[in-house]
Amino acid sequence: MASNVQDVIMLLGDSITQGGFIADGFGQKLSHVYARKLDVLNRGFSGYNTTWTIPVFEQLFAQQHEQQHVPKVRILTIWFGANDACIPPSIQHVPLPEFSSNLRRIIRMVTSPTSAWYSSITKIILITPPPVNTRQRGADLASRDPPRDLDREFEVTHQYAEAVKAVGAREGVPVVDLWTILYEAAGRDEAKLSEFLYDGLHLNEKGYQFVYDDIINTINKHFPELHYDKLQSVFVGHADINFDNPAETLKLRKAVLSDR
Template identity: 30%
Template sequence: MVGPSRPQFVLFGSSIVQLSFGNGGWGSSLSEIYSRRADVFVRGYYGWNSRRAVQVLDEIFPKDASVQPSLVIVYFGGNDSMGPHSSGLGPHVPLPEYVENMKKIALHLKSLSKTIRIIFLSCPPVDEVRVRSNASAYFSELVRTNELCKKYSDACIKLCEELDIKVVDLYSALQTISNWQTACFTDGIHLSSEGSKIVAKEILKVLREATEWSPSLHWKSMPIEFPEDSPCDLVAADGKRTLNPSTWNFHWENQWD
C-alpha cells in the first residue's frame, strides 16, 4: 500500500462492476471524481450471482483487516433474475434466496466497522429485443425479461428500507431517458457510457443527500490530499505567484455535482 492513506471505496458485484472501469464506466468516473480524496477498489466478477458472492464474503471483506472500507457499493441481481435452466445449473437464484443473500452481504458489511457506509444498486432493466437477438452458440438461451428485473429490483429496494441501507433504484433511473434501450447498454445488458453516467450521477446524489453520514463522503466535502500552495506550481500570468491546481476539474468531460 502506498501512502498517505485515504478512505477506501469498494465496488463489489458482478459484470456491471467488473466492467465499470471500461467504456466510460461509472467506476472510472468515481475514481476521477475522488482523485486525491479516496481510493476506489473494484471487486467485480463477471457472471456472478448473490449465491456465489456470499460464499466468499470473508475472503473479500475479512473482519480482521487492519483497514476497513469507508464505503462499499454492492450490485447483484441481474444474473440472479435470469430465468431458471431446466438442468438446475446457471446463475438463476430464486427471489427469496436472493433477498436472503443480499441481507447476509449487508449484515456482514455492517459488522466490519461502526463507520462503514453501504449503498446497494438494484437490478437494472434490459433491452429485451437485443438480448434475444444476441443469442450465442456457446450458451443456452438467456432468459432475461424486465418483468423479472423489476421483481428483483423491488425486492432489493424493500430490503434496503428494512435494513436502513441506501439504495439506488437502477431499474427506474436508467429509464428516465426516452431512448434508454439503445442509449444505456452496449449489448442490451451491460452499461454504455451513457448508462454509466446515470449510475454515477445517482450514486453521487445519494452521497450528497446523506447528510446524517459523518464525515460526509460526498466528494466536495472530503479533504483533498496535499492541498497546500507551492512555489513549484504553475506560475500565474502576472509572474508574481503560483496557481494551486489541486482542485481543478475543468478538464472533466462531465461536470459532476
C-alpha cells in the same frame, strides 16, 4: 508495498460493476473525482450471483481483528440482481427469496455489531439491476455459436430490482434505483433501453452516467461528509506546502474532516 494511506470506496457486484472502469464508466468517474482522497476498488465479478459472492465477500472484507492494518471501506456499493434474475434452468438463477436473504446477509455482515466483519464506519449503497432489453439480449444470444435461448425476462429482473428496494427499506440502506431511472429515461419503452445498454444487459457510457450521478446524489443526501468536495486530500495541495519547511506540511492527513 503500499502503505495504508487512503481509505476506500469498494464496488461490489457482477460484470456490470467489473466493467465500470471503461472510459466513462462509474468506477472511472469515481476514481477521478476522489483522486488523492479515497481509492476506488473494483470488486465486480462477471457472471457471479449473490450466492457465489458471499464466500468471496467473506475474504474481500476484512474481519475485525485485521481492520487496524487495512484501508477503511468508507463507502460500499452492492449491486446485484442481473445474474440472480436469470431464468431456470440457468445455473446463475437464485430464487427471489434467497436473493433477498443473500443481500441482507451481505449487508448485515458489515452492519451487525455481532458480525466478524462489522465495520461501523462503512456506509452502504444498494443499486438495483438495470432493466433488460429482451429484444437486444435475445438477438445477441441468438447470434452466438451455438445460438443460445433468451436467459432473462424483462418482468423478472424488475421483480429482483423491487426486491433490492425492499431490502434497502428494511435495512435502512439507501438505494440507487437504476432500474426505474433507466426505464423512465427510456420513456418506459423497453426497445429504447438500447440507448443505455450495449447488449441488452450491460451498460454503456450513457447508462453508467446515471449510476454515477445517482451515487453522488445519494452520498450528498445520506452521508454528505463523504462527498468528494467535503474531503481534503490526504497530502496537502501544492499551494499549501510550506516552501521554507516542506516536510512539516507534507505529513499524511485524514481525508474525512470529522476523523480529525
